[in-house]
Amino acid sequence: MDLVTVGFFVGIVGLTLIVTYIAAKKTSSASDFYTAGGGLKGWQNGFAIAGDYLSAAAFLGVSGAIALTGFDGFFFSVGYVVANLVLLYIIAEPMRNLGRFTLADMLTARFNEKRIRGVAAASTITIVILYMIAQLVGAGALIKLLFGIEYWLAVLIVGVMMTTYVLFGGMTATSWVQIIKAGLLLFGTGMLAVLVFMKFDFNLMTMFDTIAQDHGEEYLVPGQKYTSTLDSVSMMMALVLGTSGLPHILMRFFTVKDAKTARSSISWTTWITAIFFSLTIFLGFGAMHFVGIDQIIAESAAGNTAAPLLAEYLGGNIMLSFIGAVAFATILAVVSGLVLTGASAISHDIYGEIIKDGQLTEKQQVLAARIGSISIAVISIFLALGAQSLNVSFLVSFAFCIGASANLPVIIYTIYWKKFNSTGAVTAMTTGLVSCLILGAMGPNIWSPTGNAIFVGDPLVNLAVPAIITIPLGFFAGWLGSVIGAKKVNQAEAEKIYKEIRVKANTGIAVQDVSH
Amino acid sequence: MANKPVETINYDAIDKMESFNHFVKKKNTFLFSIAGAFLTFYILLPILAFTSVLQQKWIGNITGVWIYSAALFLMTIVLCTVYIRKASQFDAEAAKVIAEFQQGGK
Numbered sequence: 253m254d255l256v257t258v259g260f261f262v263g264i265v266g267l268t269l270i271v272t273y274i275a276a277k278k279t280s281s282a283s284d285f286y287t288a289g290g291g292l293k294g295w296q297n298g299f300a301i302a303g304d305y306l307s308a309a310a311f312l313g314v315s316g317a318i319a320l321t322g323f324d325g326f327f328f329s330v331g332y333v334v335a336n337l338v339l340l341y342i343i344a345e346p347m348r349n350l351g352r353f354t355l356a357d358m359l360t361a362r363f364n365e366k367r368i369r370g371v372a373a374a375s376t377i378t379i380v381i382l383y384m385i386a387q388l389v390g391a392g393a394l395i396k397l398l399f400g401i402e403y404w405l406a407v408l409i410v411g412v413m414m415t416t417y418v419l420f421g422g423m424t425a426t427s428w429v430q431i432i433k434a435g436l437l438l439f440g441t442g443m444l445a446v447l448v449f450m451k452f453d454f455n456l457m458t459m460f461d462t463i464a465q466d467h468g469e470e471y472l473v474p475g476q477k478y479t480s481t482l483d484s485v486s487m488m489m490a491l492v493l494g495t496s497g498l499p500h501i502l503m504r505f506f507t508v509k510d511a512k513t514a515r516s517s518i519s520w521t522t523w524i525t526a527i528f529f530s531l532t533i534f535l536g537f538g539a540m541h542f543v544g545i546d547q548i549i550a551e552s553a554a555g556n557t558a559a560p561l562l563a564e565y566l567g568g569n570i571m572l573s574f575i576g577a578v579a580f581a582t583i584l585a586v587v588s589g590l591v592l593t594g595a596s597a598i599s600h601d602i603y604g605e606i607i608k609d610g611q612l613t614e615k616q617q618v619l620a621a622r623i624g625s626i627s628i629a630v631i632s633i634f635l636a637l638g639a640q641s642l643n644v645s646f647l648v649s650f651a652f653c654i655g656a657s658a659n660l661p662v663i664i665y666t667i668y669w670k671k672f673n674s675t676g677a678v679t680a681m682t683t684g685l686v687s688c689l690i691l692g693a694m695g696p697n698i699w700s701p702t703g704n705a706i707f708v709g710d711p712l713v714n715l716a717v718p719a720i721i722t723i724p725l726g727f728f729a730g731w732l733g734s735v736i737g738a739k740k741v742n743q744a745e746a747e748k749i750y751k752e753i754r755v756k757a758n759t760g761i762a763v764q765d766v767s768h
Numbered sequence: 769m770a771n772k773p774v775e776t777i778n779y780d781a782i783d784k785m786e787s788f789n790h791f792v793k794k795k796n797t798f799l800f801s802i803a804g805a806f807l808t809f810y811i812l813l814p815i816l817a818f819t820s821v822l823q824q825k826w827i828g829n830i831t832g833v834w835i836y837s838a839a840l841f842l843m844t845i846v847l848c849t850v851y852i853r854k855a856s857q858f859d860a861e862a863a864k865v866i867a868e869f870q871q872g873g874k
Contacts, residue, residue: 461828522848
């Protein structure tokens with residue numbers, strides 16, 4: 253660790269703490285805490301959503317995957333970019349028009365039942381914890397590599413930082429940390445990409461020719477990592493549909509005042525992610541060619557340090573320190589968003605609405621939110637400390653799988669299907685969640701005949717991400733549950749509520765009633 | 769719910785309005801046909817990527833998979849812009865429906 257590294261590191265921490273300090277003064281009500289008072293502008297929320305997308309898995313993971321496997325790594329980039337359209341066309345505006353703080357709020361706007369809220373909160377917490385373990389373990393490994401700090405200490409530092417942002421600054425601080433990080437990340441990757449492109453004489457053909465000649469043409473087509481169509485189709489389905497079911501992304505739509513701003517947020521996010529993920533080609537190929545595959549694998553088998561190593565090659569220690577600091581900011585921002593989302597499910601959904609029937613005063617709500625934040629942070633830190641040796645990259649794809657299988661069917665049915673009912677909502681969410689967990693537990697990430705996974709043995713389901721089975725299953729269970737539960741429903745009452753939902757979702761009328 | 773709106777809007781009346789239903793139908797047809805199209809185009813990538821069509825070199829050493837992916841990126845940007853344009857038309861129509869409802873009284 254030298255002075256430059258420490259300088260960048262301290263700079264990031266200092267800047268984010270100043271932001272938190274300013275945000276803390278503006279955070280007094282529950283709506284401030286969970287949604288920044290609904291006062292973010294379109295570009296701000298757009299950068300913040302991009303910040304959520306561009307996690308360490310996306311930045312370090314995707315560039316590393318391209319460096320090691322060529323085109324197979326780029327599948328992820330395509331998935332993340334197209335996912336914006338699902339959010340924009342189907343989800344964003346109705347979500348803003350119907351919801352208040354959480355996914356469960358939006359569902360209970362139609363089905364005001366505690367069991368719906370309970371299941372939605374359970375699915376939210378599961379996704380948040382899976383995602384967070386992956387981020388924290390990744391963070392620990394990265395910081396250990398960059399600064400030579402022990403793993404447990406690194407996890408603890410990240411844990412304390414994220415809790416600080418959320419605890420004092422709520423959604424305002426979290427959003428600004430995301431915005432700053434997204435800006436830095438875009439700048440950092442842009443710089444690396446230009447330097448790589450310069451070495452290829454700013455000529456795409458030269459770059460592809462060099463890769464084909466020096467490394468083999470097999471890197472320019474899929475097949476290094478994914479050999480079966482089924483496996484890659486399944487993974488691609490999870491990516492494109494799962495994004496719209498991730499609770500920490502959905503929650504971001506409540507931070508803006510109306511559907512129009514929600515729409516412009518996604519428009520910003522689309523541009524930012526499209527630019528960023530185009531650059532991953534240069535980062536990946538750059539690392540493959542200039543650092544070398546063997547060298548990357550020697551540092552980290554999964555290739556997670558390909559981007560920092562490329563930075564070191566291109567710009568020496570200063571560039572390495574800068575990219576390291578950006579990666580650190582990335583991790584901090586994403587885990588803060590996750591803490592906040594987890595807290596909203598524990599404190600708002602489970603404690604405030606289910607246990608206390610929504611009878612908490614404003615002050616009690618904020619207190620509950622803070623206690624919830626600390627609890628979710630402590631749980632995740634403990635789990636992450638125990639998961640150090642686990643290969644965690646599959647946890648993120650699992651979070652996407654659950655989002656697509658458990659949350660997305662229910663969201664779509666709730667907004668667009670008249671005959672949907674609460675029985676259908678419960679069966680869809682439980683089926684989606686449980687089938688992902690069970691099929692995942694039988695899959696190749698847990699079972700491997702060669703001992704690469706947790707247990708030795710043949711996987712029963714040979715799909716790394718079971719989305720191709722679980723997404724249709726989630727939709728089917730929602731339909732089946734609605735048919736079975738139809739008799740129990742008070743038709744007149746259900747129809748009246750659906751009319752209200754339909755009018756609100758399509759016109760945005762009375763959106764102030766649901767939010768502020 | 770904690771803050772149930774005071775009964776001010778007659779949702780039933782709006783839901784019955786012909787202009788409202790026409791608007792919703794038009795909007796949903798637009799949204800879901802485009803969504804169906806881009807999801808189909810998207811999911812064809814991992815399917816075609818393992819066939820010789822996309823594995824061939826299209827331009828120099830650049831194979832079909834890269835160009836197909838670039839087309840998906842371009843599609844995303846274009847459809848995002850299309851949506852933003854179309855949505856402001858929908859905003860105007862929604863505003864018209866609400867205005868018609870308010871003029872008609874409750």
